[in-house]
Amino acid sequence: MLELTNVDAFYGNSRALQGVNVRVGAGEFLSVLGRNGVGKTTMMRAILGLMDRVTGELRLDGRDLAGLPTHLRAKAGIAYVPQGRGILPRFTVRENLTLGTFAAPADKAVLDEEVFELFPVLRDFLGRNGGNLSGGQQQQLAIARALQARPRIILLDEPTEGIQPNIVEQIEEVITRLNRERGIAVVLVEQNVRFARRASTRFALLEKGRVVAEGSVSALTDDLVHRHMAV
Template sequence: MLDMTDVYSFYGSSPVLQNVSFAVPRGSLLSVLGRNGVGKTTLMRTVMGLTDRVTGRIGLGGSDIRGEPTHRRAGLGIGYVPQGRGIVGKFTIRENILMGSFARPDGKREIPPLVFEMFPYLRDNLNRKGGDLSGGQQQQLAIARALAANPQVLLLDEPTEGIQPNIVEQIQTVIMTLNRQYGITVVLVEQNVRFARQASNLFLMLDKGRVAAHGPTESLTDDLVHRHMAV
């Protein structure tokens, strides 16, 4: 469904990702792991076309999308929940969610029923301003906005970072439900190894912008975690 082959990704003249290759089959959940600053967020931004320059191949459904602009990649079925969420504080919940629908190739400007099924709080507070929400509620809203585009692939950059514990579990459950029940392919940047092991069937370990290890989650050993994630 999504793959990279020999990808180098640059900010200015500096390559942040180097020789990165991996593949995520349709319906899989890939956890991207590693210490802070090793290129995990850059990986997500590279998929979305948000770095300065990229070499190599980025494949979506068998087609190379490396030359496509960001809005076109969204229209092809990639939903993105960035680190920091990117909520428009002056917009209502309804307006923030509908922003995501502009990526739909069918032109529909509506909130999918799936959003209300996953996030009852948003359903019941559609006219509340995004800036008035807690961090966890804003993260729910960011995921809802991505779902409004009806994505085939969902990129989530540390979706439980800095969120109150009572909402963390809800978001984790939503991520697994979207993948397992609705078949959405998920790429998840995650620091919580326990959740990564529970949710994903594949992992990708980055270290200094390169792939240190990847494979089925069963091969994510404690030794790998210690070598590439311990501070």
């Protein structure tokens, strides 16, 4: 479904990804792991076309993404929930959700109210400004907004970071359901190894901009975690 082949990505003249090869099949759940600053977010941004320069091949269902601007990559079926959530604080919950529909197929560019089954609190806050929500509620809104595009693959950058524990459990459950029940492929950047092991089908470990280990999640050993994630 999504393939990165020998991908390098640059901030100015600084190379942040080096020869990255990653594949995500239809309906798969890939966890991207590693210490802070090793290139995990950069990989997400490269997929979305948000880097200064990217070389190598990026393909979605065999289609070359290299020449596509970010909004057309979104329309092709890739949704993104960035680190920090990216909620527009002066827009209401409804307006934030509506923004997500702009990337949906033309026949589905209306508010998908199924997200209120996943995140019931959002229905009660439709008229409230996004900036007045708690951190956990904003993260729920960010995921719900991404789902408005009816994506086939969703990129999630540390969605549980800084969230209260009871909301973390809910968000983890929703992410797993999206993959298992709706068949949406997931690429998850996460520090929570236990969640990655529970939810993922495959993993990729990054170190200094390179993939140093990857495979079935059953191969994510404690030794790998200690060597490439321990501080």
